[in-house]
Amino acid sequence: MTKYISLLRGVNVGGKNKISMPELKAAFEGRGFENVVTYINSGNILFDGNLGLQEAKTACEDIIKSGFGLKIAVGIITADHLADALAHAPGWWNSGADSTHNTIFAIPPATAKEIHSAVGAAKPEYEKVYCHGSVIFWSAPLNTYSRTRWSKIVQNKAVYNLITIRNANTTLKLAALAKGDDVK
DSSP states (O other): OEEEEEEESSOSBTTBSOOOHHHHHHHHHHTTOEEEEEETTTTEEEEEESSOHHHHHHHHHHHHHHHHOOOOOEEEEEHHHHHHHHHTOOTTTTOOTTEEEEEEEEOTTSOHHHHHHHHOOOOTTTOEEEEETTEEEEEEEGGGGGGOSGGGGGGOHHHHTTEEEEEHHHHHHHHHHHHTTTOO
């Protein structure tokens, strides 16, 4: 059985795409997934299943559409892949309280390399970017954030629709939950 982390894009933001996390958990359990855990209200679901990655992604999308009437983009990653990416995270990521630290997840079939090519190289004087697998680590000092290339990713709808973003704290919490640490 594989441990998956499903990252819903644009859920419960600004009163749009409302999904109750207890109802979402029940819907995943009703579909036969095991050890289902949700984390915060932004649509992070951990679960065990016997499906391949693309099949699991499709099942998640079907649950959201049939159970909640929403067509939501779903990023999905295995717990092992996230653990591997975090093991290879650069030392500057999540280091420094005066900076923002994010994890950008490519939503399959998009890849991190495609996202990186579309956005372009980081502006080294303002930001740092590193890709590992389907994960992009990005950090920028708060005082120069508005000058970064990667902060403008939300303005590029062609790229923005292919990703979902979590801050470092959420990413690390998801990895801990996937390992069985801090389970509610």
